[in-house]
Amino acid sequence: MPKAPSSPKPKILMKKNGPVSRSELVSIRRDIHQHPELGFEENRTSELVKLHLKEFGLKPKSVAGTGVSSVFGKNNGPTLMLRCDLDALPIHEENTFGHKSKHDGVMHACGHDLHTAILLGTAKSLSQDMPSKGRVKLNFQPAEEGLNGADAMIKGGIMDAPKVDAVLGYHIWQQLPVGKIGVVTGPAMAAVDRFEVKISGKGGHAAMPNRSVDPVVVAAQIVTALQTIVSRNLNPLDTGVVTVGAIHGGSAFNIIPPFVTMEGTVRTFSKEAGKTIPKRFKEIVNGVCKAMNAKAEINYIREHSAVVNDAKMASFMRDVARDLFGARNVLECEPSMGGEDHSAYQELVPGCYVFVGAGPTKGEVFPHHHPRFNPDEGVLEVGAELMSEAARRWLAQN
Ligand SMILES: [Zn+2]
Numbered sequence: 001m002p003k004a005p006s007s008p009k010p011k012i013l014m015k016k017n018g019p020v021s022r023s024e025l026v027s028i029r030r031d032i033h034q035h036p037e038l039g040f041e042e043n044r045t046s047e048l049v050k051l052h053l054k055e056f057g058l059k060p061k062s063v064a065g066t067g068v069s070s071v072f073g074k075n076n077g078p079t080l081m082l083r084c085d086l087d088a089l090p091i092h093e094e095n096t097f098g099h100k101s102k103h104d105g106v107m108h109a110c111g112h113d114l115h116t117a118i119l120l121g122t123a124k125s126l127s128q129d130m131p132s133k134g135r136v137k138l139n140f141q142p143a144e145e146g147l148n149g150a151d152a153m154i155k156g157g158i159m160d161a162p163k164v165d166a167v168l169g170y171h172i173w174q175q176l177p178v179g180k181i182g183v184v185t186g187p188a189m190a191a192v193d194r195f196e197v198k199i200s201g202k203g204g205h206a207a208m209p210n211r212s213v214d215p216v217v218v219a220a221q222i223v224t225a226l227q228t229i230v231s232r233n234l235n236p237l238d239t240g241v242v243t244v245g246a247i248h249g250g251s252a253f254n255i256i257p258p259f260v261t262m263e264g265t266v267r268t269f270s271k272e273a274g275k276t277i278p279k280r281f282k283e284i285v286n287g288v289c290k291a292m293n294a295k296a297e298i299n300y301i302r303e304h305s306a307v308v309n310d311a312k313m314a315s316f317m318r319d320v321a322r323d324l325f326g327a328r329n330v331l332e333c334e335p336s337m338g339g340e341d342h343s344a345y346q347e348l349v350p351g352c353y354v355f356v357g358a359g360p361t362k363g364e365v366f367p368h369h370h371p372r373f374n375p376d377e378g379v380l381e382v383g384a385e386l387m388s389e390a391a392r393r394w395l396a397q398n
């Protein structure tokens with residue numbers, strides 16, 4: 001990874017007073033976009049967040065290194081947590097606009113720059129007009145992209161003092177046009193498992209396979225056999241994905257290599273699938289290896305569980321969105337096989353994770369994690385309005 005050039009110190013781009021304007025939201029988003037930082041390295045982004053929270057009269061606190069939390073409101077009634085994520089991805093940006101990433105090989109290609117701007121806009125709006133009871137706890141979480149920043153925030157005490165009673169989170173969503181809100185009841189994003197497998201055979205001359213154990217052939221059998229887990233072992237009414245994303249082995253055309261490595265991911269929603277797939281995965285890898293005289297070393301990791309939206313919270317969010325943007329703009333959208341560590345909070349308290357449409361209405365739509373990812377910035381106002389109204393209404397009703 002090339003070393004990032006030093007970035008200018010963050011400055012105030014959103015003032016304490018006045019309405020939350022599109023131009024302020026855009027300037028914060030573009031500033032973060034130009035200075036992306038990877039998980040647990042979000043030092044400047046964290047400084048920018050704290051600077052603005054102080055501007056709004058709030059008291060930010062560092063949690064889990066680069067994470068930020070802030071609690072405000074009245075000391076009676078429940079506490080609602082609003083959460084966003086701060087980190088960028090190790091992707092080299094291919095967009096050519098003026099606010100493209102200034103750091104080679106690092107890019108906000110998932111929309112966490114917009115998430116941060118939206119939560120700052122929400123903080124400004126709420127700091128100007130809080131309900132007469134209850135508290136809002138802001139959670140600017142580091143390291144969502146595969147480093148389990150949510151667990152770090154929980155270990156750092158984000159759910160305690162005051163105890164969080166419910167949580168709301170959001171992801172800007174390219175599959176939905178800007179202006180639309182997607183709410184799923186129940187499982188919304190999949191549980192994520194990751195695996196690494198090393199298959200050891202016996203290397204040798206490519207022309208004398210009888211004197212070797214060829215791990216390339218074993219790996220090929222395993223990749224094929226793994227496809228039967230979803231098609232033959234999983235309940236056909238349940239959902240799962242088994243993907244071998246990387247396979248490496250060998251060095252030349254005339255050599256049987258001593259080993260092959262494979263990596264991949266498993267996605268599930270139900271607890272049953274979350275047990276069946278890893279069990280069958282290990283049986284198949286070990287069984288094929290045994291049958292072919294090879295050996296397997298398996299490292300199977302549960303990254304995070306599924307995001308499951310509480311039925312009451314989902315219906316609450318749907319009502320808020322309908323009142324703000326009209327019923328035709330609120331969709332009961334499909335769950336995603338993508339993962340989100342927001343699941344860690346929703347395992348502890350009732351919550352809802354919503355999709356806020358950011359797909360451009362014209363031109364090509366590039367998906368999340370694409371080097372030309374370019375969401376419609378209209379999502380910023382929609383997101384900030386949705387989250388501030390949801391917080392006000394939830395505190396008034398609970
Ligand atoms: Zn992402």
Ligand SMILES: [Zn+2]
Pocket residue numbers: 110111112144171
């Ligand atoms: Zn994301």
